[in-house]
Amino acid sequence: MQNFDYIVVGAGSAGCVVASRLSDDPSVRVLLLDAGPPATGFWVRTPAGMAKLFKHQRYNWGYFTEPVPTLNDRRLYWPRGKALGGSSAINGMVYVRGNRGDFDHWESEGNPGWGWEGVLPYFKRLENYGTLAQPEHGTSGPVTITDPAVKHPTASDFIRAAGRIGIPEVKTFVGTEPEGVGFLQANIRNGVRQSSYETYIKPHLSRSNLVVESGAHVRRILLKDRRATGVEIIQNGQLRSFEATREVVLSGGALNSPQILMLSGIGAGAQLSRHGIETLVDLPGVGKNLQDHFVARFQARVTPESSYNRELHGWRRYREGIRYLATGGGYLALASSMAAAFVKSRPDVEFPDLEISFRPMTFTHHPSGRVDIDDFDGISASVYQTRPESRGEVMLKSNDPMDAPAFAPNYLADPRDVEVMVAGMRKLRAILAAEPLSRRIIEELSPGMAVSTDEDMVDYMRRDGHCAFHPAGSCRMGPDRDAVVDARLRVHGVEGLRVADASIMPTVTSGNTNSPSMMIGEKAADLIKADA
Known part of the structure; x- marks a missing residue:
């Protein structure tokens, strides 16, 4: 049996950060394990390649939820990086x-230590905002943060229209804004995706004390006298x-960390x-408290210059490909x-409980997994509640580590979530109706103006609502029994075992969860270094 000082299970947003920072000390040996393969190829590096990866069989777990009673028993697709x-x-x-x-x-x-003042230094440590700072x-971290490569005029009009209804414009989002609208920053550098592996692990692969094993599916954590002593993998x-x-x-991550804990007893x-697993540590909160952002999507037909759909169709898409290869932009x-x-x-809400995201383009997900840019001039937007009250659960389907867990997200189960989502849909429509954005819109396609009452909107959400792919909270941090x-981040009742990813969030953060997951790492x- 090979031995290491630290074993990090999962080379994702948080795990790569943990392994990299621990291996900064040349006196300790670190093993980083992941079930997936190396992520390589043009479409992995290219930001627009996310559409190609949405149902990619090699790089995506391709999970589905259990039927959701509150969404007409639909099973929602949950992509997760593999x-x-x-x-x-x-x-x-x-x-x-x-x-x-x-x-x-x-x-x-x-x-x-997890309040704003406690986490801010860790955000700054990972960030490199450059001239946007x-x-x-942060300005010297490994993750480059940039503005959109193209700032489309329709997106500028979205920002102006939001200002017309009282939402102040911000240059960059800090996290302290009472409310705000602006261009979104992204972890993209010179036109290339900045994954946690690309930024935290790849530059340090020459370290003799850092070992990365891919294709390593963790079967269980090895325990002896309620202490974690290692891991068992299938490779x-x-x-x-x-x-x-x-x-x-x-x-x-929020879906696989609770599964691995349960498989380990x-x-x-x-x-x-029920699954024939001996209980070594009775910890009832494992898998509970699952949260995700629920999304209502809008689409509208617009004037030709108001969308970039046509730039990615026909001969123009080849022009965009050449533009990207030549400049890293477009x-x-x-x-x-x-x-x-x-x-x-x-x-009277203390801080923003809604995010409305905007795109000057539209796309269609096909059952085959293909994602196509639509062949009409369109824009799209998404509304989601950033702090949902509903709670779900991650459960085992069997004691076979190769079986996917069962996910019961319980979207919209709490009436407060329904109320906030309806308010968000009305807020988005107010922005769409404000100048100068309104002059670009020809027709709302979905949900369509026939969906007008609160009851209509709730029916639309239950029929067509989706998720934002931000699961969190299933290994909740706290001092209580649950x-x-x-x-x-030490697992209650176990020595030598921690969890570090989005699963530890007591409540999901207000927005996309990749950045806070890296901060957690x-x-x-x-914390690990200090305790050592």
């Missing part, structure tokens, strides 16, 4: 920290084991026994959304 870099290798690359209120709430729940941004059809002399750090005893160098507004559903980890590495 590659070195995890979901940061296939996601939309939008860089949003979340709001300071998110983190102050975490701290108020009994997690000292404000005083609360190329063979069982292998590795010993951790100091700690095992679980960074499998850590979880609610009743559920484990429409192939864009993230998933170009602009966004963070707003309150009601004036929490999974403490404020130092930065902070986790410091």
Whole structure:
């Protein structure tokens, strides 16, 4: 059995950060494990390639939820990265920290050090905003943060229209804005995706104390007398084991980290026994508290100059390809959304509980997995509640580590979520109706103006609503019996085992979760070093 000081399970947004920072010390040996392969190729590097990766069989777990009763028993598709870099290798690359209120709430729940002032240094440590930097941004971190490669005039009009209804414009999103609208930044450098693997691991592969194993599907964490001693993996059809002399750090993400804990005998005893797993640590909160952002999508037909759909059709798409290869710019160098507004559903809300993201283009997902830019001139926008009240669960389907877990997201189960989403849809329509954006719009295609009452909107959400692909919270941090980890990310009741990824969030952050996941990795590495 090979031994290492630290074993990090999962080379995703947080895991790559943890492994990199721990291996900064040449006296310790670090093993980074991931079930996926290396993420290589043109479409992995190219930001627009996210459409090609949406159902990619090699780089995507391609999960589906269980039937969701509140969404007419639909099963929603949940893409998750299965590659070195995890979901940061296939996601939309939008860089949003979340709001300071998110983190102050975490701290108020009994997690000292996780308030805004405690996490801000770790955001700054990972960031390189360059000339975009404000005083609360980082400028020397490994992750380059940039403005959109193309700032389309329609997106500028979206920002102006939001200003007309009282939403102030911001240059960059810091996380302290009461409300704001502006262009979205992304982790893209010179037109190339900046995954956590690309930024944190690849530059350090020459380190003799850092070992990366891909295609390594973790079967279980090895425990002895309630202490994590290593991991057992399946690789190329063979069982292998590795010993951790100091700690095992679980960074499998909000869907896979609870699964690995349960397969290892850590979880609610009743559920484990149903699958023939011996309960080694009875921890009922494992898999509970699952959260995700629920999305209502809008599309509108617009005047020809108001969309870049036609630039990616016919002969023009080859022109865009040449433009990208020659300059690293153009429409192939864009993230998933170009602009966004963070707003309150009601004036008395403490900080924004809605995000409205905007794109001067439209696309269609086909059942085959193909994603096509539409052949008409269109724009699209998404509304989602940033702080959902509904809670779901990750559960085992069997004791076979190769079986996907079961996901019950429970979207819109809490009436407060429905109320906020309806307010968000009305807020978006107010922006679309304001000048100068309104003069570009010919017709709202979906949900369409026939959807006008609150009841119509709720029916539309239940029939056609989707998710934002931001699962979190399933290994909640806290001091109580139902929490999974403490404020130092140590698993309750187990020595030498931590969780560091989006699963530890008590509440999901207000926005895209890639940036806060990397921040968690930065902070986790410091906690581990301090405890060592």
